[in-house]
Amino acid sequence: MGSIAKTSVACVVAGGGPAGMVLGLLLARSGVTVAVLEKYPDFLRDFRGDTVHASTLNLLDGLGLGDRFAALPQQREQRLTMQFDDGAVIEDFSRLPGRHQHIALVPQWDFLNLLAAAAAESPHFHLAQNAEVNGLIRESGRVRGVTYTDKDTGRTGEVAAPLVVAADGRHSTVRDLLGLRPRASATPHDCLYVRIPRLPGDPDGTFLRFSSSGGLIMINRGDYWQAALLIAKDTAQAARADEGAWTRRTIARLAPYTGERLAAIGAADIAVLQIHIDRLARWWVPGALLIGDAAHAMSPIAGVGVNLAVQDAVAAARILVPALRRGQVSGKDLARVQRRRQWPTVLTQAAQRLAQERFVAASITDDGIGDGIGDGIGDGTGDGIGAAPLRLPQPLRTLRRWPGFPHLLGRAVGLGVRPERLTGALEPLRHG
Known part of the structure; x- marks a missing residue:
């Protein structure tokens, strides 16, 4: 043309x-x-x-x-785990129809x-x-x-x-x-993306961590993790301040095995997604x-x-x-x-929106953003200690007792509504 x-x-x-x-x-x-x-x-x-x-x-x-x-x-992921402070929910794709x-x-x-x-x-x-x-x-x-x-x-x-x-x-x-x-619908959060080297001994697969001290999605890319850290709306600039000290500290708290690898990550390595x-x-x-x-x-x-x-x-x-x-x-x-x-x-x-209301919003933290305290990795500074644990929402606590629920959830996610x-x-x- x-x-x-x-x-x-x-x-x-x-x-x-x-x-x-x-x-x-x-x-x-x-x-x-x-x-x-x-x-x-x-x-x-x-x-x-x-x-x-x-x-x-x-x-x-x-x-x-x-x-x-x-x-x-x-x-390829056959299962995804959503880990809360008091238990986990599994999305299981192993029984999807088709190839x-x-x-x-x-x-x-x-x-x-x-x-x-x-x-x-x-x-x-x-x-x-x-x-x-x-x-x-x-x-x-x-x-x-x-x-x-x-x-x-x-x-x-x-x-x-x-x-x-x-x-x-x-x-x-x-x-x-x-x-x-x-x-537009109200969204309580934005997201920070960070690449973190993946080493032998790290957990297998992609998982989602929802905690009273933060929300983190760790996506397995083979030789690295794509970490997606949930943050309160419009706090990205503060979260990337001081060369991303708060971001490093929060990821280390939620995924402790990454701690030493985070030292090389600065503000320029942190991408922002506005939700x-x-x-x-x-x-x-x-x-x-x-x-x-x-x-x-x-x-x-x-x-x-x-x-x-x-x-x-x-x-x-x-x-x-x-x-x-x-x-x-x-x-x-x-x-x-x-x-x-x-x-x-x-x-x-x-x-x-229901997921946002029931567990995403509860896991968002801006605790310690912009407090000027150094890295604080592993020192407990500004880490939300003392907050009430983030429990599985009641519907999920009940439904996960049904053996078929992981497969039903996997079907809802893997095929979606009205696949063409x-x-x-x-x-x-x-x-x-």
């Missing part, structure tokens, strides 16, 4: 994340000419959502990409590169990287395409299309250009559709964000391919996509 030429396609997708790339792949394989505009030159951005659930793994199998995905560097009884933790850039390579095998797919959408083409009350800047050359271009799909994330440019504003849960009341306007985080930002709880976005893309492709082949996408078509995906989103966000399939207009892709 030329960087300044006026180009016309059947669909233009803003954003090359999981939703945008899966949609582009599905449309191209269905014979629909699609252009995906990604504002960055590559996919190499750390601390992105990279939990790929069984629902997405099953989809990749259906597209003939299962073996390619299996060859990517990844960690995959696990979730996969894979760097998002590898996943996106795989999707881009598979999509590029179709002559109907076009990917422009370093192409930042900056405007909409409108005609007779409809969106008819986008304008963009080629960040390599600084020159501008435009892509005309009967349909524009915004898959450009929680800070969606297209959403802003459309004047749409999502309704949002929000949702648009309406995901479309004539000529434009929003999916994934552009329509509904998710909390990192249960790692559902990537998978929900992928399910949006599958539903959108299945519903819209016939209309795109005709070259006419109606508001009724776009409304069908929202109706299909809205209630799974609502239920998933409700579950995330390659049916209808997408059925031929199973054989393509």
Whole structure:
């Protein structure tokens, strides 16, 4: 696709994340000419959502990409442990239906590169990287395409299309250009990400620690841990002060075996994720559709964000391919996509809010942030000692006595609400 030429396609997708790339792949394989505009030159951005659930793994199998995905560097988890001060709850994926009884933790850039390579095998797919959408083409009350800047050359271009799909994330440019504003839910926490070397003798697998003295998620990346430390909203700057002394102290308290390894971590090594849960009341306007985080930002709880976005893309492709082949996408078509995906989103966000209220909020600590006390690793300073233990919420204390509960919880997380399939207009892709 030329960087300044006026180009016309059947669909233009803003954003090359999981939703945008899966949609582009599905449309191209269905014979629909699609252009995906990604504002960055590559996919190499750390601390992105990279939990790929069984629902997405099953989809990749259906597209003939299962073996390619299996060859990517990844960690597979058949069980996840949520450890509270007085006990644990297990998410067990070992009885999931289908080929995959696990979730996969894979760097998002590898996943996106795989999707881009598979999509590029179709002559109907076009990917422009370093192409930042900056405007909409409108005609007779409809969106008819986008304008963009080629960040390599600084020159501008435009892509005309009967349909524009915004898959450009929680800070969606297209959403802003459309004047749409999502309704946000209160979130009590943000998150700090830190890489910590992983050594022999460390615990196996990924686990979540919820305590009265802090909340910590330790994600097994093979040779390192990706530690996600929960913090009170808007305290990130203070938590990274004094070269991250408070962050080191808190992680060491919750995962004592990491203590000596934390000394080399400074403020520059601590990434901040601001947690949002929000949702648009309406995901479309004539000529434009929003999916994934552009329509509904998710909390990192249960790692559902990537998978929900992928399910949006599958539903959108299945519903819209016939209309795109005709070259006419109606508001009724776009409304069908929202109706299909809205209630799974609502239920998933409700579950995330419940988890926040029942145990995430209780484990958030800002104790000692900005107190100016050195590292304090192992010295008990500002460590929340004396706080009441964080117990399992009552429903979990009762449900975990049922032997089937870990498998039910694993199914709810691993497959999600209403997993999409390659049916209808997408059925031929199973054989393509």
